[in-house]
Amino acid sequence: MSKNSISNSVIRRLPRYYRFLGELENNGYVRISSRELSEKMGLTASQIRQDFNCFGEFGQQGYGYNVSDLRAEIGHILGLDEHTPMILLGAGNLGKAIASHIDFQSKGFDLIGAFDTNADIIGKEIGDLTVRDIDELEQFCRENKPVAAILCVPTGAAEKMADLLIGLGIKAFWNFTHYDMRAGRHGIAVENVHLGDSLTTLSYGLNSMEHGEEE
Amino acid sequence: MSKNSISNSVIRRLPRYYRFLGELENNGYVRISSRELSEKMGLTASQIRQDFNCFGEFGQQGYGYNVSDLRAEIGHILGLDEHTPMILLGAGNLGKAIASHIDFQSKGFDLIGAFDTNADIIGKEIGDLTVRDIDELEQFCRENKPVAAILCVPTGAAEKMADLLIGLGIKAFWNFTHYDMRAGRHGIAVENVHLGDSLTTLSYGLNSMEHGEEE
DNA sequence: TAGATTGTTAATCGATTAACAATC
DNA sequence: TAGATTGTTAATCGATTAACAATC
Numbered sequence: 196m197s198k199n200s201i202s203n204s205v206i207r208r209l210p211r212y213y214r215f216l217g218e219l220e221n222n223g224y225v226r227i228s229s230r231e232l233s234e235k236m237g238l239t240a241s242q243i244r245q246d247f248n249c250f251g252e253f254g255q256q257g258y259g260y261n262v263s264d265l266r267a268e269i270g271h272i273l274g275l276d277e278h279t280p281m282i283l284l285g286a287g288n289l290g291k292a293i294a295s296h297i298d299f300q301s302k303g304f305d306l307i308g309a310f311d312t313n314a315d316i317i318g319k320e321i322g323d324l325t326v327r328d329i330d331e332l333e334q335f336c337r338e339n340k341p342v343a344a345i346l347c348v349p350t351g352a353a354e355k356m357a358d359l360l361i362g363l364g365i366k367a368f369w370n371f372t373h374y375d376m377r378a379g380r381h382g383i384a385v386e387n388v389h390l391g392d393s394l395t396t397l398s399y400g401l402n403s404m405e406h407g408e409e410e
Numbered sequence: 411m412s413k414n415s416i417s418n419s420v421i422r423r424l425p426r427y428y429r430f431l432g433e434l435e436n437n438g439y440v441r442i443s444s445r446e447l448s449e450k451m452g453l454t455a456s457q458i459r460q461d462f463n464c465f466g467e468f469g470q471q472g473y474g475y476n477v478s479d480l481r482a483e484i485g486h487i488l489g490l491d492e493h494t495p496m497i498l499l500g501a502g503n504l505g506k507a508i509a510s511h512i513d514f515q516s517k518g519f520d521l522i523g524a525f526d527t528n529a530d531i532i533g534k535e536i537g538d539l540t541v542r543d544i545d546e547l548e549q550f551c552r553e554n555k556p557v558a559a560i561l562c563v564p565t566g567a568a569e570k571m572a573d574l575l576i577g578l579g580i581k582a583f584w585n586f587t588h589y590d591m592r593a594g595r596h597g598i599a600v601e602n603v604h605l606g607d608s609l610t611t612l613s614y615g616l617n618s619m620e621h622g623e624e625e
Numbered sequence: 626t627a628g629a630t631t632g633t634t635a636a637t638c639g640a641t642t643a644a645c646a647a648t649c
Numbered sequence: 650t651a652g653a654t655t656g657t658t659a660a661t662c663g664a665t666t667a668a669c670a671a672t673c
Contacts, residue, residue: 204640206614210607214588228654237592240654241642248656256655257649273610274617292507297605303613343616367616369609373429377452384615386608390512392425393601394584395488398518399421400599401558401582402489419664443630455630456666463632471631472673 201249208246209273211236216266228259275303279367281343282335283309284356286316286326289371290347294321304343308335336363343367350374416464423461424488426451431481443474490518494582496558497550498524499571501531501541504586505562509536519558523550551578558582565589 215236219227229240229247236243247253247260250272254260270276281304283294290309299306309321310329317328327335335341344365348356353374360368367384370376376385430451434442444455444462451458462468462475465487469475485491496519498509505524514521524536525544534541542550550556559580563571568589575583582599585591591600 201618202640206611209614210604210610211590213610214607230654239642241644242640244655244657245641252656254655255649256647257653259654272614274613275610277613277617279613279616288507289511292503293605296504297609299609302606302609303617304609343612366619367612369612375426382619384612384619386612386615388605388608389425390508390603391517392429393603394512394514394517394519395425395428395490396421397558397582397584397599397601398489398492398494399424399487400601401494402492402518403416404581404597404599417664445630454666456668457664459631459633460665467632469631470673471671472629474630 205246205249208238209269212243212246213266213269213273213275216262216269219262220266224262226259227262229254231259273303275301277303278305279303279343280305280307280339280341281345281369282307282341282365283321283345283347284329284360285345285347285349286311286319286321287313287347290345291321293345293347293371294324307339307341310335332359333363336365340364343369346370346372346374348372420461420464423453424484427461428481428484428488428490431477431484434477435481439477441474442477444469446474488518490516492518493520494518494558495520495522495554495556496560496582496584497522497556497580498536498560498562499526499544499575500560500562500564501526501534501536502528502562505560506536508560508562508586509539522554522556525550547574548578551580555579558584561585561587561589563587 215232219235229243232238233240233243244254247265250268253265253268278300281299283290283306286294286309290311294306294309306322306324309324309326310332311317311326312329317326319326342365344360344367346353346356346368350373353370353372353376357368357370357374357376361381361383366382368376368386370385370387371390373389373391376387430447434450444458447453448455448458459469462480465483468480468483493515496514498505498521501509501524505526509521509524521537521539524539524541525547526532526541527544532541532543557580559575559582561568561571561583565588568585568587568591572583572585572589572591576596576598581597583591583601585600585602586605588604588606591602
């Protein structure tokens, strides 16, 4: 599909390009040059042109890029015009917060089910979903064919749950547990969030700063 | 303090080393070689030795690394033996979930306050904290001198809130809003989480997989 | 001592930046 | 046409991997 497989560094920047282009569009920008965008985003113009060229020629010499065309194109590359059915596993504090905080539609997903093992949680509402007993998972998957899953179960249960879900046809994991899922194996897409590692990194940043290593 | 300033790529791997070493320690490992660790973590042995050498010589030729010494050392480098006072701004769904889900102590932080503007939320309990009115923020900061902040406010309020907090002495931000805080300016440490970007990346991963680009 | 494994230097690889011809 | 800005090639920089002498 794409010219050559796009490097991971580029992919990691795409969502941010998409967000910035959305803001520009909202602010009435019709065109933008790589230079102007580079200043707004804190990148080099060179890098931006290299990045955009990975997936075709969207600019026009002497003019720049059309903001809304470019945004739509990146959105398409990211798969944001899909409606991939997704389920939530583990509807505790974190699972519930994520399910209600995230705009799934605009990210190419559709949250169609939520599951838990805890009797206190089963039956509760999250947005327009009712939390189901995990015993219903298999049947639900047969009937509704979800393709993606959010893992908010306790870390200890994560590996088994992931294997079960793969068996039920899940192809993408948004993993909030501490279990390090290896991406890519068996054609499974994985995004590990690891909030703990993120806070740990902040600790390093703060402390190294205090010891004089400005960045 | 450290030999030479450690590269960002290395820093991003440190929390993961720390976690794996903790698990090894729990499983009774006393020593481990770079080769053995590389297999468990999916890295090269070379990279591991290079990484550990950034901050001194912890191994012993012919033996390997002492698991608990190495773990303690990395923990120290990460600042995990600190107790940096931290506050939460925005105690809605997400803020509440993060505050109750994360083990702050083990990450070098101490959550000492939570604030919101919403009258329905103010006064509610989160763990052993009571959510305060944001009007009390200034006085609270004068009295308790928090150094780090979790930003879970609406994106629109983020920039102003960040500036206010910097004025009140905050030096580190764990930012969950969509406002792109530029790290490093004015000696401020920033960790942007961007859950939306994370889910967007998963969408790309899933769709590129379906179009045949196994990774 | 012999074997194992580090610390470290050198080689490779990939990503970023610079430069510029192509062209709108 | 002249000016602007891309697409793309070449140069630089940094990170990863390989190799091996040092040494426990």
